[in-house]
Amino acid sequence: MKLACIAFLVVSLVVKKTKCGQNCSETDEVCEFYLELDHHLTMMRNNDLVFPYNGHVYKYDVINTSNAVPVDINEVLTADGFEQPRLVAAFNNTLPGPPIIVYENQTVIVHVKNKLKSESVTIHWHGLHQRGTPWMDGVPFVTQCPILPGQTFTYRFIAEPKGTFWYHSHMASQLTMGAFGALIVHEKGEVNAFPEHIMTIQDWNHDWEADIDYMKMLYGVFENRTRLNVSQSIDGTSFSMFMMQSGLINGRGRYYDHNTGKDNGAPLEVFQVQQGQAYRFRVIGSGALYPFRISVDEHNLTIVAADGFDLDSVVVESFIIYPGERFDFILHADKPVSNYWIRGITLEVGKNHTAEAILHYNGAPVRDPTTSRRSCTQDDPCIVVNCPFLYFPASNYINCMTFDQLRAKSDIDPAPVIKPGKFKEFFLNFAFPGTTSTPASVNGLAFEQPSVSAMTQPQELYSSCDRPDCGEDKVCRCTHSISLDYGDIVQMVLLNMGKGKGWSHPIHLHGHSFYVLKMGFGRYDVTTARFMEDDLNIDCRGNPDRTVSFCNNATWANATWLGGNVPGLELKKPPRKDTIIVPTGAYVVIRIRADNPGLWNFHCHVDLHNVDGMQMLVNESFNKIPKPPVGFPMCWNYPSDFRSAMDWTTVDDDSWSANSYKTTIVVLAVILSLEFIVIVGMCIYIRRTNTTRSSERTFLTFENPGYN
Numbered sequence: 001m002k003l004a005c006i007a008f009l010v011v012s013l014v015v016k017k018t019k020c021g022q023n024c025s026e027t028d029e030v031c032e033f034y035l036e037l038d039h040h041l042t043m044m045r046n047n048d049l050v051f052p053y054n055g056h057v058y059k060y061d062v063i064n065t066s067n068a069v070p071v072d073i074n075e076v077l078t079a080d081g082f083e084q085p086r087l088v089a090a091f092n093n094t095l096p097g098p099p100i101i102v103y104e105n106q107t108v109i110v111h112v113k114n115k116l117k118s119e120s121v122t123i124h125w126h127g128l129h130q131r132g133t134p135w136m137d138g139v140p141f142v143t144q145c146p147i148l149p150g151q152t153f154t155y156r157f158i159a160e161p162k163g164t165f166w167y168h169s170h171m172a173s174q175l176t177m178g179a180f181g182a183l184i185v186h187e188k189g190e191v192n193a194f195p196e197h198i199m200t201i202q203d204w205n206h207d208w209e210a211d212i213d214y215m216k217m218l219y220g221v222f223e224n225r226t227r228l229n230v231s232q233s234i235d236g237t238s239f240s241m242f243m244m245q246s247g248l249i250n251g252r253g254r255y256y257d258h259n260t261g262k263d264n265g266a267p268l269e270v271f272q273v274q275q276g277q278a279y280r281f282r283v284i285g286s287g288a289l290y291p292f293r294i295s296v297d298e299h300n301l302t303i304v305a306a307d308g309f310d311l312d313s314v315v316v317e318s319f320i321i322y323p324g325e326r327f328d329f330i331l332h333a334d335k336p337v338s339n340y341w342i343r344g345i346t347l348e349v350g351k352n353h354t355a356e357a358i359l360h361y362n363g364a365p366v367r368d369p370t371t372s373r374r375s376c377t378q379d380d381p382c383i384v385v386n387c388p389f390l391y392f393p394a395s396n397y398i399n400c401m402t403f404d405q406l407r408a409k410s411d412i413d414p415a416p417v418i419k420p421g422k423f424k425e426f427f428l429n430f431a432f433p434g435t436t437s438t439p440a441s442v443n444g445l446a447f448e449q450p451s452v453s454a455m456t457q458p459q460e461l462y463s464s465c466d467r468p469d470c471g472e473d474k475v476c477r478c479t480h481s482i483s484l485d486y487g488d489i490v491q492m493v494l495l496n497m498g499k500g501k502g503w504s505h506p507i508h509l510h511g512h513s514f515y516v517l518k519m520g521f522g523r524y525d526v527t528t529a530r531f532m533e534d535d536l537n538i539d540c541r542g543n544p545d546r547t548v549s550f551c552n553n554a555t556w557a558n559a560t561w562l563g564g565n566v567p568g569l570e571l572k573k574p575p576r577k578d579t580i581i582v583p584t585g586a587y588v589v590i591r592i593r594a595d596n597p598g599l600w601n602f603h604c605h606v607d608l609h610n611v612d613g614m615q616m617l618v619n620e621s622f623n624k625i626p627k628p629p630v631g632f633p634m635c636w637n638y639p640s641d642f643r644s645a646m647d648w649t650t651v652d653d654d655s656w657s658a659n660s661y662k663t664t665i666v667v668l669a670v671i672l673s674l675e676f677i678v679i680v681g682m683c684i685y686i687r688r689t690n691t692t693r694s695s696e697r698t699f700l701t702f703e704n705p706g707y708n
């Protein structure tokens with residue numbers, strides 16, 4: 001064993017230039033990392049509680065902060081500085097987890113250890129295409145079995161495409177507990193690259209955690225014997241009852257007392273810049289639910305990329321980012337040496353929820369900025385990019401630029417051209433239709449997670465959607481998938497319409513960066529910016545009344561638009577994305593080429609919606625999916641329901657004790673013979689692999705003979 005390991009390392013050092021556990025250089029072919037997921041508490045330094053004061057934290061028993069030494073904030077998960085420690089699940093005890101920074105086309109190896117006591121995990125590499133390695137996509141029960149407590153798993157994949165990505169737990173809502181980090185893929189040989197900063201932004205609630213959020217979403221939130229309402233967006237549509245107490249940038253924020261309006265002085269993230277220099281900020285929406293509008297006081301932002309793909313740059317006052325999205329902007333540090341607020345405000349009305357960080361010019365005193373937001377005026381209106389609606393209230397003097405108004409930086413990557421006979425078109429409504437029960441669904445199909453990995457154990461799936469209780473103006477729960485054949489050109493019309501609309505959804509597709517060809521918005525009141533009516537170019541079929549129809553089986557209202565003939569599609573320089581907002585009442589036309597065989601999850605990135613069922617699978621050229629590596633772990637087939645009740649659970653009329661005695665003997669005999677077979681098998685296998693592939697055996701999970 002040990003010899004084999006050393007042999008492998010020697011071989012790989014010589015042949016592959018492997019880097020272990022540190023930053024990779026451009027010439028490395030393989031980059032290797034270790035991540036440990038464990039529970040931790042915020043505001044604790046080892047066994048000591050700390051408290052926030054004036055941008056620092058101090059040990060709990062400090063009485064006079066002016067003569068005390070503050071605790072190093074890098075040793076504390078400060079979050080919003082709330083003194084009641086909150087449980088987090090974090091990689092390597094940092095919030096966010098350590099950044100993984102690699103170069104395009106490098107082989108990335110990440111060894112993951114699950115040190116949680118009662119939860120399993122998988123890690124998704126959000127935005128990477130996993131071409132040739134679809135079983136490394138990290139979706140539990142879709143591409144792999146979850147990594148159970150105490151277990152390890154090794155991911156191995158190619159870093160492609162280049163750009164700003166992130167990694168996060170894909171297990172239910174675990175990511176909202178802090179289980180994420182940045183994943184940056186640098187371009188090779190890039191000249192004149194800007195120095196850069198990574199910025200994750202998220203909502204935070206220190207009283208609740210993932211599963212409680214979900215329960216409260218279903219059953220309601222009460223405070224002081226009052227039922228709280230869902231918070232409202234600028235266009236009059238909804239967010240959630242999940243209360244965002246604080247916003248965090250790179251894991252730091254301040255809690256504002258709602259009664260006094262005073263903040264608790266917790267430390268904030270400080271981004272240092274040198275006057276005269278330009279910087280690339282890589283912003284990652286890593287939150288649970290709320291979008292943020294991000295601005296930097298007294299600076300314009302030049303947006304240059306979204307979800308890893310370069311855009312024709314636009315200069316804006318701010319941009320909006322939903323969970324799952326990424327935007328890169330260039331900041332020119334050309335203002336007087338000082339401190340400036342970086343702000344992320346939510347789009348809620350009647351609430352002032354802000355995530356804050358500090359832009360600190362080298363040479364400025366270390367203290368909170370005193371700057372204020374730019375005021376948008378009739379003569380100098382603000383431009384906001386990526387709005388989930390068409391308008392802000394007219395009195396705000398803000399002009400929205402929706403994502404479909406952006407263009408790719410170059411025209412070398414036009415939209416896939418329709419080939420006769422190879423074109424498929426899908427209408428997918430991401431919404432909450434229903435009457436008595438209104439689960440989050442896609443076309444009324446709330447996703448039921450398989451109980452084994454659907455990619456590697458397809459023969460063990462049960463829950464087909466081909467049932468009488470599923471269909472037009474019905475809602476059911478099943479394992480929803482659509483099938484694509486290799487080489488298909490696929491147009492998807494993402495909808496958010498009918499009875500189940502009312503929330504905007506950031507929809508994320510795994511395995512692809514789709515081309516965004518067009519967005520169609522509903523009707524709004526131009527003065528108040530309130531949403532009024534769905535876009536009527538979509539025919540919801542079913543019940544003709546839009547407020548009643550589930551819109552489960554939609555099509556174009558004008559039949560000549562079928563077959564890809566939608567007027568106004570951007571085919572020359574469409575921007576690409578892997579996560580796109582589908583606003584209430586709107587549609588988004590996207591295209592992909594089915595050239596990446598896999599089983600790809602397609603879901604809302606608002607975790608609560610995803611967990612509730614707003615997800616589906618794209619079953620892409622299943623018979624062309626490469627075989628997983630030798631030794632790839634399988635799930636034991638505990639069924640998800642009792643439809644396939646096993647014989648050994650039924651007791652016949654004999655007395656229980658006699659029967660259980662018999663059962664025990666049989667089970668023991670079976671176990672013993674299985675063990676015997678396994679031992680013999682292992683011996684044979686070890687002997688064989690020792691002689692033929694000694695270097696690969698200890699690295700079973702990431703050697704892949706089926707690929708390359």
Ligand SMILES: *[C@@H]1O[C@H](CO)[C@@H](O)[C@H](O)[C@H]1NC(C)=O
Nearest residue numbers: 021033034035036092098099
């Ligand atoms: C995570 O922690 C482990 C154990 O302390 C360490 O070996 C590893 O290098 C860390 N990983 C990263 C990416 O920092």
Ligand SMILES: *[C@@H]1O[C@H](CO)[C@@H](O)[C@H](O)[C@H]1NC(C)=O
Nearest residue numbers: 021022023024099101196198
């Ligand atoms: C790796 O790169 C990051 C970001 O550039 C930097 O903060 C960190 O110090 C580097 N780590 C090492 C070991 O060089």
Ligand SMILES: *[C@@H]1O[C@H](CO)[C@@H](O)[C@H](O)[C@H]1NC(C)=O
Nearest residue numbers: 062063064065066067068069
């Ligand atoms: C706190 O410490 C400072 C500096 O040593 C001292 O000037 C001040 O009087 C102290 N305050 C109290 C309340 O003890």
Ligand SMILES: *[C@@H]1O[C@H](CO)[C@@H](O)[C@H](O)[C@H]1NC(C)=O
Nearest residue numbers: 104105106158160162187188
């Ligand atoms: C990445 O690798 C692929 C396949 O080996 C190759 O075709 C492509 O040119 C490479 N790209 C870069 C930027 O090195």
Ligand SMILES: *[C@@H]1O[C@H](CO)[C@@H](O)[C@H](O)[C@H]1NC(C)=O
Nearest residue numbers: 222223224225226227258259
């Ligand atoms: C609860 O409501 C009562 C009556 O309206 C009010 O006096 C009290 O301050 C409220 N408590 C909190 C914590 O808001």
Ligand SMILES: *[C@@H]1O[C@H](CO)[C@@H](O)[C@H](O)[C@H]1NC(C)=O
Nearest residue numbers: 222223225226227228229230
């Ligand atoms: C919630 O909305 C209802 C109906 O609009 C209103 O009567 C109630 O006062 C609201 N509750 C709160 C806590 O704002």
Ligand SMILES: *[C@@H]1O[C@H](CO)[C@@H](O)[C@H](O)[C@H]1NC(C)=O
Nearest residue numbers: 298299300301315316317380
């Ligand atoms: C930002 O751009 C706007 C219009 O493009 C311009 O009016 C404004 O002066 C710029 N602000 C700064 C701080 O450069």
Ligand SMILES: *[C@@H]1O[C@H](CO)[C@@H](O)[C@H](O)[C@H]1NC(C)=O
Nearest residue numbers: 256263351352353354355356
């Ligand atoms: C909103 O909150 C931020 C800090 O969270 C504060 O700086 C700002 O003044 C507040 N704005 C309003 C209008 O209350």
Ligand SMILES: *[C@@H]1O[C@H](CO)[C@@H](O)[C@H](O)[C@H]1NC(C)=O
Nearest residue numbers: 470471472473541542553554
């Ligand atoms: C969708 O509508 C079409 C046209 O009316 C109909 O043929 C089809 O059966 C419907 N599909 C479902 C699932 O109801």
Ligand SMILES: *[C@@H]1O[C@H](CO)[C@@H](O)[C@H](O)[C@H]1NC(C)=O
Nearest residue numbers: 454458461481617619622623
């Ligand atoms: C994907 O397609 C294959 C082949 O058609 C089928 O056997 C498998 O059950 C499908 N899987 C899912 C989850 O739909």
Ligand SMILES: *[C@@H]1O[C@H](CO)[C@@H](O)[C@H](O)[C@H]1NC(C)=O
Nearest residue numbers: 557558559560561565566567
């Ligand atoms: C349907 O769409 C086509 C192409 O855009 C257009 O020429 C035609 O007038 C439309 N028909 C109706 C009834 O609107």
Ligand SMILES: [Cu+2]
Nearest residue numbers: 505604606609
């Ligand atoms: Cu959603």
